[in-house]
Each structure stands twice: as C-alpha cells, then as structure tokens.
Amino acid sequence: MKEKQIVRKISVCLLVVGLGLAISSHAGRRPPYQTVHDMDRSLLPPVITPADEPAKPPSDAIILFAGKDTSQWESDKGGRMKWKVENGYMEVNKTGGIHTTKSFGNCQLHIEWASPSPPKGKSQGRGNSGVFFMGRYELQILDSYTANNYDDNRTYADGLAASLYGQYTPIVNACRKPGEWQTYDISFLTPKFDKDGKVIRRARITVLHNGIVVHNNVEMWGSSGHKVKNPRYRPHGKLPLSLQDHGDPIKYRNIWIRELPEQ
Ligand code: MG
Numbered sequence: 001m002k003e004k005q006i007v008r009k010i011s012v013c014l015l016v017v018g019l020g021l022a023i024s025s026h027a028g029r030r031p032p033y034q035t036v037h038d039m040d041r042s043l044l045p046p047v048i049t050p051a052d053e054p055a056k057p058p059s060d061a062i063i064l065f066a067g068k069d070t071s072q073w074e075s076d077k078g079g080r081m082k083w084k085v086e087n088g089y090m091e092v093n094k095t096g097g098i099h100t101t102k103s104f105g106n107c108q109l110h111i112e113w114a115s116p117s118p119p120k121g122k123s124q125g126r127g128n129s130g131v132f133f134m135g136r137y138e139l140q141i142l143d144s145y146t147a148n149n150y151d152d153n154r155t156y157a158d159g160l161a162a163s164l165y166g167q168y169t170p171i172v173n174a175c176r177k178p179g180e181w182q183t184y185d186i187s188f189l190t191p192k193f194d195k196d197g198k199v200i201r202r203a204r205i206t207v208l209h210n211g212i213v214v215h216n217n218v219e220m221w222g223s224s225g226h227k228v229k230n231p232r233y234r235p236h237g238k239l240p241l242s243l244q245d246h247g248d249p250i251k252y253r254n255i256w257i258r259e260l261p262e263q
Contacts, residue, residue, distance in 0.1 A: 036158065036166050036229050043157035047148050047173045048212065055110050055185060057256040064100060064241075064255040065090060073098045076242065083245075089114075089253040092129055097245045099135060103238035106260040109133075109186045114251040115143035117179025121248065123155040127178065128246035130165065130224075133188050134239040137203055138165040138224035141250055144175045162209040165224040167231060170207070170214035181253070183210055187260070190238070191220070197235035 057063060064072045067088035073081045075096050082095035115127030127143030144161040146153045157163070162170040162184070176182050185208040192201040203220040206213070222231030243252065 036227060037156040038158070039154065039156050043169060044148050045157065045160070045170055045173045047175075055183065057110065057254075058258070061110075061256040061258050062102075064257055065252065067253060072100055072102070074101055076245075089251040091252070092243075092245045092248065092250045094245060094247055097242055099240040099242040101240070103240050104134075104257060104259060105190045105238045106262065107133075107186075107188050107241075108258040108260055109184070109188065109241070110254065110256050111184050111186075111252065112181050112254045113141055113184070114181050115141075115145075115178045116249050117177070119143050119145075119153075119178040122153055124159055125248070126153060126155075127250060128244075128248050129250040130244035130246070131184065131186075132224070132242035132244060133186075133203070133205070134190065134236065135242045136223040136236075136239070137188075137205070137220050138244070139163075139184060139186065139205070139207060140165045141244070143178050144173055145177050147173060147175070162207060162214045164205065164207075164215060164218065164220060166226070166228055167221050167224065168215055168218050170209060171216070172212060172214060174209040174212045174214060176210060184208070185211070189260075191233055193233070193235040199233045202233070 068085065070081055070085060070090065075081045075098055077096045081098040082093070083098060084091040084093045111131060113129070119126055124142070127141070129141040130138040131141065132138050140159060140161060140163045142159065142161040147155060147160055157169040158166050160170060160173065161175050187206040189204040191199055191203040194200050204217055205215055205220060206217050207215040222233045224231065241257070
C-alpha cells in the first residue's frame with residue numbers, strides 16, 4: 001500500500017516537472033513550422049499589387065531625411081556619413097552603414113527606398129540593405145519583385161523584402177519593380193528588460209509595405225543575424241536607428257519618425 005502511494009507521488013512529481021520543462025522550452029522558441037533560411041518554394045508569400053502615393057510627414061514627426069540635409073545621420077565607422085546625396089535621395093555606396101545621431105525607443109517610422117534598375121545580382125545580393133531598429137532588429141530591404149519566379153531570383157522567404165530577417169516572412173509580397181520608390185510604415189515597440197537583464201517583453205513590430213500590412217504586431221525573437229537559429233536579446237535602452245550598407249546601391253528618401261509613448 002505504502003509502496004503504491006510512493007510510486008503515485010513520484011509519478012505526479014515527474015508529470016509536473018515534465019509539464020514545466022515543456023512550457024519553458026516552448027517559451028523561447030520560434031514557431032515549429034519554419035526553420036531559418038529555408039529555400040522551400042512553398043514558404044514564399046503570394047504576390048499582390050500595391051496602390052500609389054507615399055505618406056507625407058505629420059506635424060509632430062522628426063524629419064530624418066528630406067532630400068538634402070544629412071545632419072541627423074552619422075557613419076557606423078564614426079564621423080559624418082559618406083553616402084551619395086543627390087536629386088533628393090541618398091544612396092548606399094560601400095562606405096559603411098549609417099545610424100541616426102539620436103536614439104529612439106517606441107516609434108513610428110516612415111521610410112522610402114528603391115532598389116537598382118536594371119537589377120543586378122541574385123538572391124541576397126540583389127538590392128540588399130536593411131532598416132535596423134535599435135541597430136539590432138532588421139526589417140529587410142531587397143529586390144524581391146521577381147522572387148516568386150523561382151528560376152530567376154531564388155532566395156529564402158525569411159530574407160525577402162519586408163521580412164524580419166531570419167525570423168518572419170512577410171504575409172504577402174508587395175514589392176514594386178526595381179527602380180520604383182517603395183514605402184515602409186512601421187510601428188515599433190521596444191523590448192523591456194528587468195534589472196537583471198531578463199526579457200520581460202519582446203520587441204513588437206507592425207509593418208506596412210507600400211501601404212499593405214505585412215507584419216501585424218509580431219514579436220521579435222531577439223537580434224537579427226545571418227543563419228541565427230535561436231535569436232537572443234542583449235539588454236539595452238534607447239538606441240539609434242541604422243541603415244545597412246550591404247554593398248548594393250539602394251536609394252533612400254523621405255524618412256521621418258515619431259516617438260511613441262508606453263501605453
Ligand atoms: Mg539586409
């Protein structure tokens with residue numbers, strides 16, 4: 001009798017421990033349906049056609065770039081940014097990434113970009129740049145106009161334009177043709193950390209690509225990176241916004257940001 005009770009107690013304990021492990025191991029993992037950088041064609045989102053007309057800045061926006069003045073930016077290598085500035089846009093020119101002189105937390109960002117025309121390169125070498133929130137969380141820029149024509153320009157779904165690089169594929173492919181101006185409108189909520197540096201809220205992001213929702217309030221799993229299977233957070237406060245120099249001449253214009261409060 002006594003033995004049976006002991007066995008029962010041990011079974012209950014094992015069940016509780018097992019459940020706890022299952023819950024805790026699930027908490028920090030990506031969804032099981034997607035591995036990092038999977039070339040599977042079936043993972044590519046459907047193509048849709050966006051409407052015209054990009055957004056103008058509202059009265060409370062901080063203008064980060066309006067066509068000429070680059071004083072809101074500096075080079076990741078230190079000092080003044082050295083990207084080409086002409087005809088109302090700035091262009092990546094292999095002088096390194098750039099970041100804002102000011103740090104930001106929760107924000108709304110509007111940014112316009114155009115990939116080279118005629119297109120050059122393939123896959124991740126075709127018009128690659130990126131918008132890095134807090135210098136860590138990348139909203140990818142890429143020429144993905146023909147990404148669903150698998151033979152012409154094959155790349156992985158979680159590295160397409162408007163992907164949250166390596167973590168989330170956009171809901172649809174709303175890419176315009178190479179050379180045409182495209183918009184991103186983003187609402188970004190910073191991650192939060194406790195006093196020991198533990199994540200108590202992951203970063204959250206909503207993205208509209210050419211006016212179309214492609215991410216609806218998703219949680220980032222940690223900092224972005226190439227082939228990072230288990231993204232991690234490193235505690236931080238407000239940080240600058242960065243634009244990537246991936247070696248391709250991406251153009252940028254009409255960049256404005258609004259700081260958002262905690263709600
Ligand atoms: Mg990139």
